[in-house]
Amino acid sequence: MSHKFDDDNCNPSNNEHFQSVLGKALENPSRRRMIQGGFGLAALSTLAMLPGCASMGQTGAAKTTSLGFPSIDKSLIDSVILPPGYSYKVLHASGDPLNRSVAAFSNQGTETDDWSARIGDQHDGMDIYYIDAAGKYSDKDTGRAVLSMNHESSAEAHFLHPQGQTSNGVSGRKFDQFGQWDLGTRPELEVLKEINLHGVSVVELSKTASGWSYKLDSPLNRRVTPQTPVRITGPATHMADIRAMMSTRYDTSGATSRGTINNCGHGKTPWGTYLACEENWAMYWQLPVGSNPGDDKAVASRKRYGVASAALTSAIKTERSQGWHTVSASDNRFARWNIAAAGNSAAEDFRNEPNTFGFNLEIDPLAPNSVPAKRVAMGRFAHEAAVCGLPKQGAPLAFYMGDDSRNDYIYKFVSAANWDAKDIGGGMAAGDKYLSEGKLYVAKFNADGKGQWLELTIADPRIANYTAYRFANQADVLINARHASDALGATPMDRPEWGAVNNQNGEIYFALTNNNASNRTPTKVNAANPRAYMDLDGKKSAGNPNGHIIRFKEDGQSATAMGFAWDIFVFGAEEDAGDANLSGLTAKNAFSSPDGLWFSKATGICWIQTDDGAMTDETNCMLLAAVPGQVGDGGKVTVNNAMTVSGAQVTGKQDTFIGAALGEARLRRFLVAPKGSEVTGITETEDGKTLFVNIQHPGENTPALGNAAQYTLESTWPGNVGYGPVGRPRSATLVITRNDGGLIGV
Numbered sequence: 183m184s185h186k187f188d189d190d191n192c193n194p195s196n197n198e199h200f201q202s203v204l205g206k207a208l209e210n211p212s213r214r215r216m217i218q219g220g221f222g223l224a225a226l227s228t229l230a231m232l233p234g235c236a237s238m239g240q241t242g243a244a245k246t247t248s249l250g251f252p253s254i255d256k257s258l259i260d261s262v263i264l265p266p267g268y269s270y271k272v273l274h275a276s277g278d279p280l281n282r283s284v285a286a287f288s289n290q291g292t293e294t295d296d297w298s299a300r301i302g303d304q305h306d307g308m309d310i311y312y313i314d315a316a317g318k319y320s321d322k323d324t325g326r327a328v329l330s331m332n333h334e335s336s337a338e339a340h341f342l343h344p345q346g347q348t349s350n351g352v353s354g355r356k357f358d359q360f361g362q363w364d365l366g367t368r369p370e371l372e373v374l375k376e377i378n379l380h381g382v383s384v385v386e387l388s389k390t391a392s393g394w395s396y397k398l399d400s401p402l403n404r405r406v407t408p409q410t411p412v413r414i415t416g417p418a419t420h421m422a423d424i425r426a427m428m429s430t431r432y433d434t435s436g437a438t439s440r441g442t443i444n445n446c447g448h449g450k451t452p453w454g455t456y457l458a459c460e461e462n463w464a465m466y467w468q469l470p471v472g473s474n475p476g477d478d479k480a481v482a483s484r485k486r487y488g489v490a491s492a493a494l495t496s497a498i499k500t501e502r503s504q505g506w507h508t509v510s511a512s513d514n515r516f517a518r519w520n521i522a523a524a525g526n527s528a529a530e531d532f533r534n535e536p537n538t539f540g541f542n543l544e545i546d547p548l549a550p551n552s553v554p555a556k557r558v559a560m561g562r563f564a565h566e567a568a569v570c571g572l573p574k575q576g577a578p579l580a581f582y583m584g585d586d587s588r589n590d591y592i593y594k595f596v597s598a599a600n601w602d603a604k605d606i607g608g609g610m611a612a613g614d615k616y617l618s619e620g621k622l623y624v625a626k627f628n629a630d631g632k633g634q635w636l637e638l639t640i641a642d643p644r645i646a647n648y649t650a651y652r653f654a655n656q657a658d659v660l661i662n663a664r665h666a667s668d669a670l671g672a673t674p675m676d677r678p679e680w681g682a683v684n685n686q687n688g689e690i691y692f693a694l695t696n697n698n699a700s701n702r703t704p705t706k707v708n709a710a711n712p713r714a715y716m717d718l719d720g721k722k723s724a725g726n727p728n729g730h731i732i733r734f735k736e737d738g739q740s741a742t743a744m745g746f747a748w749d750i751f752v753f754g755a756e757e758d759a760g761d762a763n764l765s766g767l768t769a770k771n772a773f774s775s776p777d778g779l780w781f782s783k784a785t786g787i788c789w790i791q792t793d794d795g796a797m798t799d800e801t802n803c804m805l806l807a808a809v810p811g812q813v814g815d816g817g818k819v820t821v822n823n824a825m826t827v828s829g830a831q832v833t834g835k836q837d838t839f840i841g842a843a844l845g846e847a848r849l850r851r852f853l854v855a856p857k858g859s860e861v862t863g864i865t866e867t868e869d870g871k872t873l874f875v876n877i878q879h880p881g882e883n884t885p886a887l888g889n890a891a892q893y894t895l896e897s898t899w900p901g902n903v904g905y906g907p908v909g910r911p912r913s914a915t916l917v918i919t920r921n922d923g924g925l926i927g928v
Contacts, residue, residue, distance in 0.1 A: 195668035245786035253770035253850035256801030275914035289907035302333030303379035305876035307448030319454035332445035346887035354888025408441035416558035423657035434529040439538035447567030453612035459565035473522030561663035580741035584678030682779035704834030712838035715762040720799030727796035728754035749839040784870020805853035856899035858882040881911035
């Protein structure tokens, strides 16, 4: 997720960081055992290569011992770069039609339809769903499938209009979540395009001798947009309270709401449905000048989530709003983005509208007439992926979720129902069974390499008696999960992005993308976030600008475990970063800001995707392949930190737990993307011979449009490589294969 709303720190709690916990732990000399030589740990790189690791593990997932391609160089070229012997084609790009009744995409912003029958924009998380002969879900490759895909943001929506976005009749502007504009009144068609480019696209795929392609006019082709009717679901005993908090003018009962927005990472359920996680949803609402923001509790809730919590003092100060609420049409498609308390109750306005977002939305991609469901039991926050642990027959399921904001948390949802493989293909009914009832937990990482899961329940006196936000009931706990986690003392993390589960051993990985200089100094580091340093070349950033990947394993490999062990898998860094380059990266595998994570079942490779701003002076974003080890295959090290804070040099040391050094044999750069783009969204076919990868927002730094003579496009991909009209850049999905037809990456 490249857009900077998640750079904000909406967590004002004083929850104990690792720094203070660690100081207590280090008073015991027996806990200070250190590995000699820091990260000169080449000999440890073999620890992950267990005997027989080229065979199939107990889970049925393959495990590779080496990477079979040469690491590619960094690139600033406006194109996709792959290793020798690999090729790609574009499956589809933003604006491509789902059926022939919609005109081909002009790439000039001249479309007069509302985008509800086109591929959405800013391609992100996705997964493939095979279709059997009866038209039902299959977990085996049948040569026929659908691809379900998230679409994240509209920060580049100016590309979708002839001369950029329009306000008060003036074109050529670029509204994003950071800009400040005199919004005035925006045109209805522009706003409809911007709304409908969000959400999810489902398209049917077919496999031929020339590979996979998407099928126009398939009855399975579908868009789920912010305007699609959805169900509100949750624990049965708390549904009345949940619905009371969801009541709006659209549905005063609170039983239904509309749509999904800003979907980044995703999840795939064991029964074959899709979880479209709602990430940076908070930025779309506004409180116009002079409006009533509501009661103190509503204001406290909105502040903790980054939703507009005070009325504007001037129409020129319109941060984090696209101005959708300004459209003069009388219907509530546009009024819903104004969250002022304008009526006598919530049933008369849209003050509760933000309460209906921030969830995992379940969709059955093979049932186009099914109604998607918001899974309230899984908590409300900035959801970044919802990955299911390895299912065990007769045991509960665990879903692991990150809250993508600085200093927020990692969560786990454990189903009340025990897994039954007979539910494979069970669609939304299976979702109601497993995702409506269960327990929600938040993670606390301890300084000794262990951690705990803390249940979010109103029965806990720390939550029931929390003074910063007064919880009314368990529904309030689920809908304001961030406040509840603050109350329990959960561990604030450095922007938890995608999670992934190692199919070989069930261990869970999370990308901690980065942190900034205000949150991360040598006096604010901790064991899970141990670095505070300065990148003095290029972008000249400070804090933890390059990020890292943390991993943990549940006690007893159980979904219901209350404890876990953790370490740090790898640290992002430039190769010349000195003490900050804790993983010993070289020019061949240096990377920054890990974002997307995904494990191949066919090869066991851990794929790492980047969404970077710190290292883009020397390379575009990238996709790397890593051979994973296991928690505990490394040891404890001391990190030396140095950083300029308020003009003074500050130094410090921090102990942390790290995995075995990777080296170029176990971590290689596989793909470099076009200019300005993020690499995100990844899945593969069952045989491991076709990889689907998304390129999001190429040309992100292009200024606002207007007169063509006034701007220069940063990127023109994929038109510059022969896909679609040449000109403005477009997000797109790649289909990557090996020229000899072999497995990807090995």
